[in-house]
Amino acid sequence: MVLPVHVVFFFFFLFLYHVLSLSSASSECPRSFYCGNLGEFWFPFTTAEHKDCGMLAIHGCEDFNSTKTVYFFSGKQKFPVTYINSFHKIVYVRDTDLQRRLENNSCDAFCCNITLPPSSPMGQFQIFLTITLYRCNNSNLQVSPPKQFLNYKGCAKSRNETIYFRTQDQDDPSPSLAACPRVRLPASPAIFLSGDPFKFITPEFVVYIQLSNDCQRCLDGGGLCRVNGTGEFFCSRSKVMADKRRALKLRLLIGFGVGLGILVLTLAIIFRGCKQRQKNALSHVRLRSINQHRNEPDPDSGRLFLGVPIFSYKELQDATNNFDPSNKLGDGGFGSVYYGKLQDEREVAVKHLFHHNYKRVEQFMTEVEILTRLRHKNLVSLYGCTSRQSHELLLVYEYIPNGTLASHLRGHSANPTLLTWPTRIKIAIETASALAYLHASGIIHRDVKTNNILLDNNFCVKVADFGLSRLFPDDVSHVSTAPQGTPGYLDPEYHFCFRLTNKSDVYSFGVVLMELISLMPAVDMGRNKDEITLANLAMRKIQRSEFEELVDPCLRIEKDSEVKKKVVAVGELAFQCLQINNEMRPSIDEVLDVLRKIESCKEDDENAREDSEDGGAVISKNEAEIQARPVTSINFDKAKLFKLPSSPNNMIEKWRNGKVDQAKLFSV
Incomplete structure (x- = not known):
């Protein structure tokens, strides 16, 4: 049986030779391009020397260490390029003029729209995230803007303007703002957290290329997308390419024919000599197999x-x-x-x-x-x-008999009377403890959600699926994109930047904390467009001092001040876990420590009061202020948050006053 193996290898190398000889032939456009430190990319991107081979030409590729640039607006605007992803058809670019104006706090930064290359029959260009600013002259504005609009008055002195904007852009402006000039600029996710355009307008932005249906069909059929001299689209299938396809088919037929002929001839030669021996061997194997099945136990059992x-x-x-x-x-x-x-x-x-x-x-x-x-x-x-x-x-x-946490929150096992606040915070602590153990063992869960948190009959937590992301890091996913995870729980930085860290589990756990507080699902298509995910809804409610609207009525926080204080503290912790930039999130060990302090807060307060009555303790001025302050809304201070049982304060206000480095916070 050695000869047929050689025949198979002969056929394989014959086929490989034909394919390689075909691929080495000259072509109109290279399949891919190399561009210095940007690495390899392909259509719709191209290089300046092959500018007709794509939609966007990258300049400076001939020098490895030089700054790579692209030109927008008919070649009049030049932008440095920092990253290219051909598979997702995105390019990261930076507007140096806008960057300079933002760094100088110049209101000229809001003077002009960001301009992209015009659409073509091959496709169109889009910026991933933009916001519309309404630059209203203070002397001409007659009607007050709608309540959902925020305003920035920092340009009143230099330009006599108030800038209005809302976190969700709309096609039609508000009637009261229709007369104000509009400027569309790239924005970072900090738009949801800041009232200062200098904090969320970003000079570095993501441009996405959406191919037209004609171009996509052309590429799928092996053609090349082109635009002729009159601006009309056509799919290039030149005579050279057609000849190559015909040559490939012919070579494949010859290769298969020669290989199959030799294989059949070889098998016919050896068939007679081996027929009887194969028959005897097969009978012997069958007999031995029957005896083994009759007399021996399952070979895998107990091994x-x-x-x-x-x-x-x-x-x-x-x-x-x-x-x-x-x-x-x-x-x-x-x-x-x-x-x-x-x-x-x-x-x-x-x-x-x-x-x-x-x-x-x-x-x-x-x-x-x-x-x-x-x-x-x-x-x-x-x-x-x-x-x-x-x-x-x-x-x-x-087997864990009591089902998932999701089923107890909203499913068939839901019974709010069983999910008291002590039970909920106990579930949170035990889940965080399991995640901390996994992180210490070098394992990132990647799919923390209430469906993977099982409960036994005593409502003790058992986290499941903790190792499958390790076994199948790339092949299995809940979503069709590269990042693995469940919508609503997926770390935004992991989703957009493909950077997985143990802080990705912390983000997902923050969503779980909000579910324990609110009983709301992580994703609800019935909510407003910008509040479909519970994470976005919670961030907005917290920013508007409307946190109590999220709290499950069954917790009755209006009648139990102690539970109210702990619920608010857990909400503050969830807020930290849900930060978009993972560097701003606590580690799971810190989260676990804070949860334990929140749970023991009442006991510590009682001990402190007893000591005070006995004259054995002195309450500091800061602690006295914290105990006396009523809990009416959530404010945040990360430094205080991790020194519970005190109550955090003023994180959002610090962001609005510019004390947090937003550029670093939302850098990619």
């Missing part, structure tokens, strides 16, 4: 591989009643989960993974070994998995 318990597929099939749909506990991003009962009476949850690619079985088993070593009272225990010989990939976990 260990690298210290990991191995379950046979049949054992798990029997435990779940052949994966009966009535035993199905639910579906997740990685697979379906079934209830099962093993022969030793252990109740288990069997996860049937969607992707069972065994290209790296040894690596998979090593990862499972790591996960089985993780032992924490608030993590679901991984009992084992199926072997590499199994035709299905199954993971076996301990």
Whole structure:
């Protein structure tokens, strides 16, 4: 059987030769371009020397270390380029003139619209995030603007103007502002947190290229998008390209024909000599297989591989009643989960993974070994998995009987009377404790959400799916984009910049905290456009001093000042976790420490009062002010937040006064 293998290799190299010879031929436009420190990119981007090969030419590619630039507005505006992503068709550019004006606090920064290249039949250019400013002359403005508009009066002295804006742009201006000149400028996400345009107008912005349907179909068909001299689109399939395709088809046919002919001839030669021997060998194998099945137990049952318990597929099939749909506990991003009962009476949850690619079985088993070593009272225990010989990939976990936190907040198990405030903060602390243990073990969960927080009959937390992101870092995702996670819980910085850190789990945990406070879902399409996600809704309510509107009425904070103080403190902590820039978020260890202090706040206060009555304690002036201050709205001060049981103060006001470096806060 050696000769056919050689024949297969001959055919493979023959085919490879034809493909390589075809790809080495000259073409009108290169498939990709190299541009110094920007690396490799392709259509719709191109270089200055091949400007007809794309929609946007990058200049300066011939010098590795030189500043790369693009030209907008018919070549009159030049912008430095900091990053290109051809797959997502985005380019990061910087407006140096706008940057200089912003750094000098010059109101000239708001004089002119940002201008993009004009649309073409190949596609159009868009800025990822913009805002419209209404520059109203103070002497001419006759009607007060709507309440939802914010105003900035910092340009009143130099230009006699008040600048009005709202965080959500609209196509039609308010009637009262219709007469004011409008300027559209790029903005950073700080727009939701600041009333000062100098803090959220950004000189560095993201330009996205949206290809036209004709161009996309042309590219999918192997053509090249072009625009002729009259400005009309056409799909370039030149004679050279057509000849190449015909040559490729011919070579493929010849290659397949020659290879198949040689293979058939070789098989015919060896068939007679090997026929009888193969027949005898097959009979022997069948007989041995029958004897093994009759006299030997399942080879996988009770085995260990690298210290990991191995379950046979049949054992798990029997435990779940052949994966009966009535035993199905639910579906997740990685697979379906079934209830099962093993022969030793252990109740288990069997996860049937969607992707069972065994290209790296040894690596998979090593990862499972790591996960089985993780032992924490608030993590679901991984009992084992199926072997590499199994035709299905199954993971076996301990069974948690009381369902998910999501089901108790809003699902079929929802009962607000059971979710008292002590129970909710206990759930938050135990979840944070599990995440802190994972981070200390070098594992980022990447999918922290209420559906992955299980509860036992005593409402003790068991965090699930904590290792699957480690086993499948790239192949499995809840969403079609590169970042992995669930909408509503996904870290914005991870989503837009593809930078995953343990602070991504902190952001998701901040959403969980807000769910515990409000019982609202992380995503609700029935809410206003800018408040669909609970994170955005919470940030807006906090900014407007409307936090109490988020609090679950069942907590009855209006009648229990102690619970009210703790709910507000947890809301303040969630606010810190939901910061857009991950450097502004606390670590999960800090979050856990703060939650524990909040939970023990009442006990500490009682001890302090007893000591005061006995003359054994002195309350500082600052502490006395904190205890006396009524809780009417949320204000924030990160420095004080992590010194609970005091109450934080004035974070939003500090941002509005410019004391926080917004450029660093929202830098990409």
